[in-house]
Amino acid sequence: MPTLNAALDASASGLAAERMRIEVAVSNLANAESTRGADGRPYRRRDVVLASQPVESFDSALGRTGAVGVRVASIVEDQAPERRRYEPSHPDADKDGYVGLPNVDPAEEMVDMVSAARAYQANLTAISLIRDLIQRALELGRG
Amino acid sequence: MSVERLVGSVQTVPILPASGRDPLGPSPAAGFAESLGRLVGSVEATNQQANRAVAGMVDGTGDVHDAMIALQRADLTLQLTVQVRNKLVQAYQEIMRMPV
Numbered sequence: 001m002p003t004l005n006a007a008l009d010a011s012a013s014g015l016a017a018e019r020m021r022i023e024v025a026v027s028n029l030a031n032a033e034s035t036r037g038a039d040g041r042p043y044r045r046r047d048v049v050l051a052s053q054p055v056e057s058f059d060s061a062l063g064r065t066g067a068v069g070v071r072v073a074s075i076v077e078d079q080a081p082e083r084r085r086y087e088p089s090h091p092d093a094d095k096d097g098y099v100g101l102p103n104v105d106p107a108e109e110m111v112d113m114v115s116a117a118r119a120y121q122a123n124l125t126a127i128s129l130i131r132d133l134i135q136r137a138l139e140l141g142r143g
Numbered sequence: 144m145s146v147e148r149l150v151g152s153v154q155t156v157p158i159l160p161a162s163g164r165d166p167l168g169p170s171p172a173a174g175f176a177e178s179l180g181r182l183v184g185s186v187e188a189t190n191q192q193a194n195r196a197v198a199g200m201v202d203g204t205g206d207v208h209d210a211m212i213a214l215q216r217a218d219l220t221l222q223l224t225v226q227v228r229n230k231l232v233q234a235y236q237e238i239m240r241m242p243v
Contacts, residue, residue, distance in 0.1 A: 008212060015208045127212065134219050141226035 004130050006057035006067035011130065013055070013069030014123040020072045021048050021116035025109045032104040035092040042092075043102040045078035078103055175231065182224045186217070193217040 024046050034043040051073035059066030080103040088097030196213035199205025 005216070008216070012209065012212050016206060019206065019208075124208075127208075127215075131215050131219070135222070138219070138222050138226055141230060 004134055006055045006059065007130050008127060009055045009057070010067040010069040011123045011126045013053070013071060015120060015127075017048075017050050017070045017072055018116045018120040018123065020075075021050075022113055022120070024048050024075060025113040025116060028102075028104045029106060029109045029113075031102055032106055032109075034102055035090070035099055042082050042100040043104070044082075045080070045102060045104045047076050047078055049073045049076055179224075179227065179231070182227060186220050186224050189213070189217040189220045 028045050031043040037043045049072070050070050052068050053071045054060050055067045055069045057066045082103050083101040084098045085101055086097055087093055087099045090099045093099045193210070193213040193216070196205055196210040200207055200210040
């Protein structure tokens, strides 16, 4: 089944990329109040960088443009300054009594998550459409 | 299969064979049985991929969607093979019914 396989692969790569976006948004939300990470500094908001990547297929082997998938190029840390809150009793407070909090805005993460979930659904719809098309083509043989 | 190998084999195929035979016509050695055998082989291969994807999903190393796509792919390949087999049997019966 070579013909629509490349399209299926492209949609599958989209699903994997959107899953990673959801994972990162969820990590940001979960760590919205984490005052210490692995390096002892407050957690920094993470962002997914996506890059397009041609799907390995018969077309691409012949040098023709075929289906183009997506891959997670990298996950970068947001360099925006951390939030600061006055809380002298906190163990991570500095000498002035301020605690560094992650630069995470929960509302922004929710929007990211909804957009990733919708994109995931769109890819699922594309996959079931491709499946239906192949099945309809096979029905030509019944008759 | 590596892409380089595929490209290599594509480039070394002559456009017209020396015998002048139509390249799209049936070669004497590769009969219908062989192509049916290849089809069954691809059913087996997609089946194994689906098995691996489901096993990966169960032990947490794979994604749910990868497993489902692999299952769908195996199902569609099987359906294609069944269709080809049905057509073959149908043609055989048609010929057997022919009065001589």
